[in-house]
Amino acid sequence: MPEELLKIEDLRTVFRTEAGTARAVDGVGFTVGRGETVGLVGESGCGKSVTALSIMRLVTDPPGRIEGGSILFEGRDLLGLSEKEMRKVRGNEISIIFQEPLSSLNPVFTCGEQIREAVALHQKLGRRASKKKAIEMLRLVRIPDPEKRYGSYPHQMSGGMRQRVMIAMALSCQPKLLIADEPSTALDVSVQAQIIELLAELSAGRDMAVLLITHDLAVVAQIANRVVVMYAGAVVEESPVVELFDSPAHPYTKGLIDSLPRLGQRLERLPMIPGNVPDPFDLPEGCRFSDRCRARFEKCATEPPLFDLSGGRLARCWLCEGGGG
Amino acid sequence: MSILAAKGLKKYYRSQGGYFLRGRQFVRAVDGVDIELKKGMTLGLVGESGCGKSTLARLLLRLEEPTAGTLEIDGTDFLALRGGELRRARRKIQMIFQDPYSSLNPRLTAGSTIAEGIKIHKLARGAGVERRVVELLDKVGLPRAAYSRYPHEFSGGQRQRIGIARALAVEPDIIVADEPVSALDVSVQAQVINLLADLQSDLGLTYLFVAHDLGIVEHVSDRISVMYLGRIVESGPAVELFSLPLHPYTEGLLASIPSAKPGDRVRVAISGDVPSPVDIPAGCAFHTRCPKAFDHCSTETPQLREVSPGRYTACWLHVD
Numbered sequence: 137m138p139e140e141l142l143k144i145e146d147l148r149t150v151f152r153t154e155a156g157t158a159r160a161v162d163g164v165g166f167t168v169g170r171g172e173t174v175g176l177v178g179e180s181g182c183g184k185s186v187t188a189l190s191i192m193r194l195v196t197d198p199p200g201r202i203e204g205g206s207i208l209f210e211g212r213d214l215l216g217l218s219e220k221e222m223r224k225v226r227g228n229e230i231s232i233i234f235q236e237p238l239s240s241l242n243p244v245f246t247c248g249e250q251i252r253e254a255v256a257l258h259q260k261l262g263r264r265a266s267k268k269k270a271i272e273m274l275r276l277v278r279i280p281d282p283e284k285r286y287g288s289y290p291h292q293m294s295g296g297m298r299q300r301v302m303i304a305m306a307l308s309c310q311p312k313l314l315i316a317d318e319p320s321t322a323l324d325v326s327v328q329a330q331i332i333e334l335l336a337e338l339s340a341g342r343d344m345a346v347l348l349i350t351h352d353l354a355v356v357a358q359i360a361n362r363v364v365v366m367y368a369g370a371v372v373e374e375s376p377v378v379e380l381f382d383s384p385a386h387p388y389t390k391g392l393i394d395s396l397p398r399l400g401q402r403l404e405r406l407p408m409i410p411g412n413v414p415d416p417f418d419l420p421e422g423c424r425f426s427d428r429c430r431a432r433f434e435k436c437a438t439e440p441p442l443f444d445l446s447g448g449r450l451a452r453c454w455l456c457e458g459g460g461g
Numbered sequence: 462m463s464i465l466a467a468k469g470l471k472k473y474y475r476s477q478g479g480y481f482l483r484g485r486q487f488v489r490a491v492d493g494v495d496i497e498l499k500k501g502m503t504l505g506l507v508g509e510s511g512c513g514k515s516t517l518a519r520l521l522l523r524l525e526e527p528t529a530g531t532l533e534i535d536g537t538d539f540l541a542l543r544g545g546e547l548r549r550a551r552r553k554i555q556m557i558f559q560d561p562y563s564s565l566n567p568r569l570t571a572g573s574t575i576a577e578g579i580k581i582h583k584l585a586r587g588a589g590v591e592r593r594v595v596e597l598l599d600k601v602g603l604p605r606a607a608y609s610r611y612p613h614e615f616s617g618g619q620r621q622r623i624g625i626a627r628a629l630a631v632e633p634d635i636i637v638a639d640e641p642v643s644a645l646d647v648s649v650q651a652q653v654i655n656l657l658a659d660l661q662s663d664l665g666l667t668y669l670f671v672a673h674d675l676g677i678v679e680h681v682s683d684r685i686s687v688m689y690l691g692r693i694v695e696s697g698p699a700v701e702l703f704s705l706p707l708h709p710y711t712e713g714l715l716a717s718i719p720s721a722k723p724g725d726r727v728r729v730a731i732s733g734d735v736p737s738p739v740d741i742p743a744g745c746a747f748h749t750r751c752p753k754a755f756d757h758c759s760t761e762t763p764q765l766r767e768v769s770p771g772r773y774t775a776c777w778l779h780v781d
Contacts, residue, residue, distance in 0.1 A: 179646040179647060179648060180617075180646055294734040294735070295734075296734050297734065324509035324510055324673065324734075324735065325509065325673065325674075325675070325714060325717045325718060326509060326713060326714060326717045326730070326731040326735075327734060328717065328719075329716075329717040329719070329728070329729050329730065329731075330729050330732070332719065333729050351646070351647060352647075352719075353647070353721050354718070354719035354720060354721045355719050357719065357720070357721045357722055357723045357725070358719045358723075358725075377723040378723045378724065380723075381721060381722065381723050391648060392647055392648060393721065395647060395648060395650070395651040396647070396676065396721050397654075397676035397677050397679065397680040398676065398720075398721070399675070399676055399679060399703060399715070399718060399720070405655050405658065406651040406654055406655055406680065407651065408648070408651035408652045408655060409648040409649075409651070409652075410652070412616045412618060412619070412649065413616070413646060413648070428648075
């Protein structure tokens with residue numbers, strides 16, 4: 137087990153709107169070790185992206201608000217930092233890349249200039265030195281002909297290239313943690329493979345931890361060491377990646393893995409999870425997955441805690457009480 | 462038996478070059494495609510963004526007028542139809558869209574959305590319309606209470622069910638589904654796929670299933686056609702195409718799919734990005750990214766030809 141870099145405990149982020157209060161992140165806790173790649177998986181509305189924004193302290197307030205818990209980064213609680221101190225953490229120590237690179241880049245500046253600006257700001261480099269560094273970053277993310285591409289505007293690049301630019305910018309200050317929120321979801325299959333490989337190589341080469349947020353279990357299987365599965369604002373399972381796919385402990389995880397169509401294995405019907413993801417304004421009583429769960433029994437009317445299954449595995453399911461699975 | 466047959470379909474869009482780029486350019490979105498749908502079967506159409514698969518789907522419904530080519534549906538020349546004739550013929554072929562949010566009118570209840578087509582085509586009258594709508598809601602697995610509710614009150618998966626019920630309302634023979642599950646959550650995707658499969662066996666529907674997700678396409682399709690920059694580069698029975706792809710592009714696409722098996726690292730099988738459809742490479746459009754390209758590939762465009770029974774590919778590697 138690598139040394140702890142990020143430790144989140146009992147994080148609670150809520151959104152108050154006219155329609156009521158949504159408990160988007162409701163007591164989430166997990167750790168990311170130094171140099172480790174952790175996959176944070178779940179469907180839309182499960183709170184995975186809000187968790188990421190909470191770590192960066194980028195939740196829009198109002199309507200959002202971090203109401204409790206702690207986010208320890210190298211032992212320091214990020215929730216206790218002033219905005220000025222937090223600004224030093226962002227980019228320098230923790231970077232984030234988003235799903236849609238086109239909306240994350242400024243359309244009126246060249247891609248190179250935007251990387252240069254980040255470098256100049258965070259590393260206090262002069263114009264020439266920062267430009268050199270920016271070109272070096274473009275080369276690192278394998279953008280062909282980086283000197284020329286330095287002067288390209290975001291709209292002149294393809295989706296895959298733009299995501300490379302975002303990665304170059306995020307890595308330019310050598311962060312210890314990169315949060316990648318659905319980095320390959322908006323890209324084509326053939327380009328997605330390129331970006332995943334690039335992320336895997338770069339994180340291994342620089343001993344950088346990655347928190348990979350995605351709905352795509354297959355992407356997680358590719359590069360994560362450990363996986364945290366979220367459902368309706370809570371962590372329902374945590375496990376090393378091999379064990380998660382071999383023997384998922386939580387019925388939700390099992391359902392997700394089973395419902396993936398597999399190449400070369402045509403089935404009459406796809407195994408499916410009935411029902412829909414619960415409304416965050418109106419979470420069910422007891423186990424939040426119980427209304428869709430085939431294995432439910434009386435106990436599920438009470439919310440289960442995260443049971444420790446040994447071997448670094450945790451699951452929030454009464455079936456796992458006493459270490460069974 | 463063939464229920465839809467298109468030959469040499471083309472759709473060119475004129476691209477306004479803008480002030481600095483005078484001169485006409487054409488986006489060859491669909492560039493000479495033959496397609497055949499067999500009754501009761503599913504044809505999967507795959508390709509990456511910008512390959513023309515959605516344009517092709519829209520051409521088949523005449524939501525876009527083709528630049529060239531022929532289209533026969535159930536033996537009639539679909540492109541020759543005008544006005545009322547066209548409207549009546551369109552009942553035979555219906556579409557399901559990708560985004561269940563933007564494809565439903567937010568001001569209409571689910572009931573009125575589904576009833577619209579029934580009334581237009583006079584398939585029922587009076588209380589019969591409502592009866593039919595309730596029957597359709599039931600068929601797609603929605604509660605009766607859904608009748609008087611508005612789209613925003615439904616989840617993505619439920620909205621897609623409304624879209625399916627709307628398509629079924631006019632009793633079509635063919636359904637063109639353009640990325641019907643890609644906007645849905647993983648756990649809900651399987652529900653909609655299974656629903657489509659049930660409806661097909663109940664009603665004997667013919668599907669054209671357009672998607673970029675090869676896993677899903679393999680699961681639902683009898684035959685698959687692979688598109689790249691406006692052309693079909695490979696076509697064949699689903700099982701064979703996946704077990705032994707002929708075109709290097711198909712092979713690359715298959716290798717790029719991350720498998721849900723830890724440690725099974727994906728290979729980067731295709732380098733670079735899809736070229737712009739305004740500026741399609743000469744010769745075989747894929748030669749700029751193809752690991753197996755040789756001299757001939759950049760000079761002459763390979764035609765789609767049958768290389769073994771039922772299997773077609775447009776690649777110089779398969780021409781003797």
